[in-house]
Amino acid sequence: MFNKILIANRGEIACRVAATARRLGIKTVAVYSSADAHAKHVAVCDEAILIGEAEARHSYLLADKIIQVALQSGAQAIHPGYGFLSENADFADNCAKHGLVFIGPPGDAIRAMGSKAAAKQLMEQAHVPLVPGYHGEQQEVAFLQQQAGKIGYPVLLKASAGGGGKGMRIVEKEEDFAAALASCKREAINAFGDDHVLVEKYLQRPRHIEIQVFADSHGQCVFLFERDCSVQRRHQKVLEEAPAPGMTHERRNAMGQAAVAAAKAVGYVGAGTVEFIANQDGSFYFMEMNTRLQVEHPVTEMITAQDLVEWQLRVAAGEHLPLQQSEIQMHGHAIEARIYAENPEKGFLPATGRLHHLRTPAAVEFELGMQAGQPAAVRIDAGVRQGDSISPYYDPMIAKLIVWGEDRKIALARMRQALAQYQIVGLSCNIGFLQRLCAGEAFSQADLDTGLIARNHDSLFPPAAPVPLHALALAAVSLLLEERRRAGHTADPWSQTSGWRMNGALRRTLRFKTEQEDCVLQLEYQGQGWRLHYGAQSTDVELADEYGADLYLKLGDSTRHGSVVRAAQQFHVFSGGGHWQLEFDDPMQHAGETxxxxxxxxxxxxxxxxxxxxxxxxxxxxxxxxxxxxxxxxxxxxxxxxxxxxxxxxxxxxxxxxxxxxxxxxxxx
The missing domain is CATH 2.40.50.100 (RNA polymerase II/Efflux pump adaptor protein, barrel-sandwich hybrid domain)
Structure with a gap:
């Protein structure tokens, strides 16, 4: 086994690899860009070395610089994580030339599967079923449009060298083809340096099911069951789960054996994922092979109780696979939700900013967390901490939230509970959207396909509901408590905030607003509490208890709990799984023109x-x-x-x- 490895990546995957290395007693070397000088992955590794400026092409994509750093640090191997150089065949070859072990497949295997077009030609020769399409080298616009016409619309344009939904377009009709192709090629060249595309028939209501494979250098290859990654936006995965709902034993074995055959066909070594597009009737077609560890690998780890990064390290060190096919067991159900800095209500636009407040559900950060033979119920893989920033230079993922349960119903209930406990302030995020997605009938009933989000758009993006009275009460009391703390214990009667008046109770108007509504509260001080009036609603409010940002209020005959986090004039109220962003408004100031x-x-x-x-x-x-x-x-x-x-x-x-x-x-x- 290695004594020291370099992790040629950043964010949550760098932290994830470091966690396994630490457990195995392996020292780690982090590399970082100028934008990541204070990043979490820098802190969790034993050493950290600056390699360049913020943009990836000036840092994390500097293959020669990373190899030089690995040699100077005394690392014996390089783990590429995913993205960046993880599927760069030349980088894998150059590692070997310099006496470094690339913790991944051989360069030839990466080349064979790195081009979607070449991989599909290879699979066609191996008699693996393929989606009808054109996978050749000709790239003239007129020729590709002709091929699309032969296949029949709708068609799917895909970057041949790509992945992660980048360089992918659905074309519904012929007149849209040229513009979609130009956009696809432009995005592909920016993301992968290669604008070759392939054209395929776009299947209606398909499912995205992938098989985790693992091979060693001794000729052994196994599959560790499947993952269903059908829930996607912009062709990028949002929710993943294992096992795939509705999967029969026969179909699982058929897909698993096909995946193993694909890996063996290219002399594969290490962790890989063979992705299939599956029809609702059970038929499936080879889509592509990702020659690396996948973002969603934790759900496989949770149902098999295996550490796939440890498997990678052992295989790269020349050891045999830890288990034979017959020894790999599956238990329970796992679901992963990707928590992104983005605005779902604005077309999932990426967001940037500082994580002013970050509170997560109780979880293990990585340890498989085996307790009494079972995985931990909730796991979080994250590369950021409170106070860190999400920059425009890299993927906007904040964390991966993974839950496990004895069956899908329990796992889904735990996911809903965990999402309700997740709090983020400082930038837009998709937690509210994920809550609606997990609560929706389609996902709850496992009515899955890659168009699930679009198909259920109205229920996933409902009109904003009015702010409930208890959320306004929490914001108001938080403001009043802040005023009280500022006043302190001064004896100056003009600084007191008790609301005492000689000839009657103090009455105040507080104004909060959201993007949809203005909320005007009338507050009447009375004894230890207040009388709150909002529209036609009125209630007595009293502070029952306070623990930092957590408030317990007595509202009439009921008690409500919530957390209130203030950022400048914005009050973020978290209560009962809901999140309301309220701006404290000075009525004398009005926003200018739109x-x-x-x-x-x-x-x-x-x-x-x-x-x-x-x-x-x-x-x-x-x-x-x-x-x-x-x-x-x-x-x-x-x-x-x-x-x-x-x-x-x-x-x-x-x-x-x-x-x-x-x-x-x-x-x-």
């Missing part, structure tokens, strides 16, 4: 302009695309909010834009 009225469209996130589709003086219609920004390797189209005229475009292709910066002057008309 963005559309003001005539300036602003950047929804920091990023780079990659295309401009309009020019100064051009008339545009509502919804017409004006320019495209790229952030976190995803494209986002900026469209006209109304019919009008472009007065001035302020940025050109290649320009970097800060969040909130005006992009153009727009005259409504």
């Amino acid at each position: 963005e559309a009225e003001g005539g300036r469209l602003t950047a929804p996130m920091p990023g780079k302009v990659v295309a401009v589709m309009a020019q100064n003086g051009q008339s545009v219609s509502k919804g017409e695309p004006i320019l495209i920004m790229e952030a976190m390797k995803m494209e986002h189209t900026i469209a006209a909010p109304h019919d009008g005229v472009i007065e001035e475009i302020l940025y050109g292709v290649g320009d970097q834009v800060a969040e909130g910066a005006p992009l153009l002057a727009f005259k409504q008309g």
